[in-house]
Amino acid sequence: MKVAILGIGLLAPGLVGWESSRAVLAGRRPFQPEEVPEPEAAFLPPNERRRSSDCVRWAVEVAQEAIVQSGLDPVDVPTVFTSSGGEMGVFDKLCRTLATPERMVSPTLFHQSVHNTAAGYWGIATAGRQSSTALSCYDDSFAAGLLEAVAMVCVEQWPVLLVAYDLPVPAPLNEARPIATGFAVALVLAPPSDDSPAMMQVRLETACAEGTGCLENPALDRLRQDNPAARSLPLLIAIAGGGGGTVRLNLHDSQQCILELGSCRT
């Protein structure tokens, strides 16, 4: 399966925006993780932004960065949102409320608890009618989302916006799922054409003993291991490097997604 990459959005400590992160990922500037400024998520109407969760604002921020780069109208682009845990902050608030004798659940909090909350807010922000999928595959959520998005591009011969995100898990839920750093990434994928700036060949292989390896930069590798959405870092580093190369992403213990990159002029 071959796809073109038309746009990238990125948000994580020390990696704010794709353009300013490229030099860091390519090793030309040091990686200095700093607290991420509250994302503006300017596509969201003010009312929706006011009541949205962190997940929604992070996901919308990277989605709009990627879509603007692609030059596509978001109304035309189906979406795949992938996240290991989804709205963990909302679950914390809901479960606290449900542990009280009154159990007075807020209706807004309840509708924000679904796994497709970010996808739904993106749909409202862009008034889109296209298909939208939200999925999870625990630590391999990025690879699974990529597979769904690439399959959709190839079957429908139409662009797809992929958004992967997981936010820090609040206490006490972080005892059970310790994610300490936020990470969100978006890719606009499309059928390849002669003038596509970057191309990627995707296939599935039975897992081999060599594994996927770790990143050269130990700080980036810690980020990769901390957050399921950051499992995309080897791909982002390869694109930022501008060359080709092969990236392997685990999909369960039994399979690997093999990504072969072509020319990367973005």
Next chain:
Amino acid sequence: MLRSVRPMTPLVLSAYTLVTANGRGVGPVLQALRERRSGLKPCDFEDVTLKTYVGRVAGLEDFSLDYEIERFDCRNNRLAWLGLQQDGFMVAVAEAKQRYGAHRIAVVMGTSTSGILETEHAYRTRDPGTDGLPNWYRTRYRYTHNMFSLGHFVRTCLGLQGPAMVISTACSSSAKVFATAARLMQAGLCDAAIVGGVDSLCHTTLYGFSALQLLSAGPCRPCDEDRDGLSLAEAAGYALLESNERISGRGAVALLGYGESTDGYHMSHPHPEGAGAVRAIEDSLLRAGIRPEAIEYVNLHGTATAANDSVEDKAVYSIFGARPACSSTKGWTGHTLGAAGITEAVISALCLTHGLMPGTLNCRRVDPSLKSRVLRENQTGSLSCVVSNIFGFGGNNCSLVLGKL
């Protein structure tokens, strides 16, 4: 940009099964449909004090998962396990494994709340001093509450090694699994797929829908002029999807088309004109390569909320007029949320196989503002092509076309 929807190759449902409050396996479900016996009862789930009816699957409290799969033990995965035991489904999967190999069968499951009940229980027993969660919970989140738990569990029970994921788009989750599986197969990433959905009762959805004032005090009454909300329920269902080119599917029920869309309108209210619903139904017909006239029966989403039934009616009528018979089966099963897609796909398969069109249970007088031909009494007669609609939170819509080959 103009998008063209491409016709798809039919995918045979070479095995399928369903557990709802009406019983375990397709036999009891079909019998309940024929005898017009609802599975809804006054809510007796845990210590919930809401005045509402639920479709609770009996017996989930009376067993736990065996040693090898003990880490997955929670209400949702017990229900998933119960579903796998029915209708010879495990045998059919074992045979498919012989045909294709474990790496070539995908698992695509749908759920809305997964095992969140475990987290709800854990929060009730937090340490009053440290706010910490109990020890038993810490290692269990991954295998119970996490959204992928269900996919991980089903893949483990079936011994499969292909791609797996859990789709969670609220109520449309286990309708969309058919679309994702069809794409994975068409893209050559697998040769067959297990699709399905499992959702179980929990406090989050009971108190959440109550807060939205969408729960009926009695058994839900889809399409009734006095309908006043939905009844929550639980279910587990599965289908084995195989390409018609690989196995002889003559006479079998097959997925002919799917259509997915979003409303882009509101998180918990449908688009007033049903614009997203229309698009989902139209795309499902285009993928099936058939005209609206070919559809004989529409299994409505029909949740029995005032808004859903009236908006869905607008959408269905605008495409089909008043020609095909329409009904909601939620009066039998209740609204099984993330399992509603597979529940109604399997019911649609039973309707096709047995020539049954169930009349909407608990609908005493059809809302006179609805224009579609809503059935109140069961009808029998040969069926060849039906549509099943599922719409959900986030304005997420999915329609399936199922037919006999």
